[in-house]
Amino acid sequence: MLSHDRVWAAIDTLAKINGMSPSGLARRAGLDPTTFNRSKRIAGDGRPRWPSTESISKVLEATGTAIGDFVMLMTPPAMKDRLGGTAAATPLLQTPGNGNGFDEDGLPASGRWDEVPFPGSREDGIFALEVSGNSMLPHYRDGDTIIVSPNSPIRRGDRVVVRTRAGDVAPWILYRRTTRTIELHPIGHERTKRVVPIDEIDWISRITWASQ
Amino acid sequence: MLSHDRVWAAIDTLAKINGMSPSGLARRAGLDPTTFNRSKRIAGDGRPRWPSTESISKVLEATGTAIGDFVMLMTPPAMKDRLGGTAAATPLLQTPGNGNGFDEDGLPASGRWDEVPFPGSREDGIFALEVSGNSMLPHYRDGDTIIVSPNSPIRRGDRVVVRTRAGDVAPWILYRRTTRTIELHPIGHERTKRVVPIDEIDWISRITWASQ
């Protein structure tokens, strides 16, 4: 989905990546420098104000940013520093579930990440998680590596990694998705299914591969 | 980037996917049914008119569509590969079990192979198999891709692909290996374990990855 604050956050991040302020970014895109002012993001009556699609288009054009990259900026695990990155190794978080390894934006915090040889440039936003414990047998065994692709579209039945606002990071099977909640089924036998309100979800990313 | 006609094309496609017309989609999203009319997409003076970001957000919300899916709809060759990454091509055999497609060394013979985006050149010997049928649930589902690496060392407990002299190609779990026989356990519930004499084995290769 597309939320008001994330669109604006993505614009701020895009400006920062390109070494500009929001007003500088607007000017560079041929817009009025005040277009992205924080004071223009919420109307006087509290109603949220959105940037127009055309303004977003101009900003992408001006910075040479692909729409997919912009989506990454809106998606927390899609990190800003990946935009211009060149490295090809995939970050590996070895101890999922403890809520660490990610910064407050849900991005992998540097310093806590190892790397694993798997294709996928930083632009893809792909990262890896190492499974600890055997609670997800028979699907994943202790030590298995799962590859997470934040930009892959997610369909019902897909295996996903979910991070909650509480900081839990765990694999699930996405079952039912409504506008307010998502239903997650466990991978493996030891856990039970959950119905989680959307606002408690930090991010969801699809699991595309798993080591055997 | 984000172009005017692609945004509108994506809205049309999104409507069609959900079995609606553009006006029906607008109504469903709580917008005026004429919002997406073709007559509203270009102003009288020829100036392009864009849907607002808020309208796009409402449409995604109403159809339960992720922003990533919408981007895919905007991308002309709606990339079908669900890998989400850029990767080299790996030979893919789509109909395992027929005994063909491999040369006498057990490596993929050219001419009969499709390709799938996964890293690994033919020099690595890496190839892919597409799972047909659900006999290996819950491990592999119909359509899953498994990556086979003939040069990886094999240990007990590993998941392997075995080709017999009879020409069968199938995934197994390697269990016990003696000088004369190997014991193979099934992947999934529908099959039973086998003890196979070594001389009936054409080759064994380890499964290193599986698409999810």
Place this chain on the structure above:
DNA sequence: GGATTAAAAGGAATATATACCGGGTCAGGC
């Protein structure tokens, strides 16, 4: 400290997208 510059707030004017309205077209049902 004073000058300069960039950034941002806040208000008014303008530009642009949406809502609303009436009418035309087309397909399906009676």
Place this chain on the structure above:
DNA sequence: GCCTGACCCGGTATATATTCCTTTTAATCC
């Protein structure tokens, strides 16, 4: 044929984003 409903066009009114302008704040340089 006639009705109904969905869809779309074209015009006007309204809502909303942007522009333009002025003022304030903050950082930098002299």
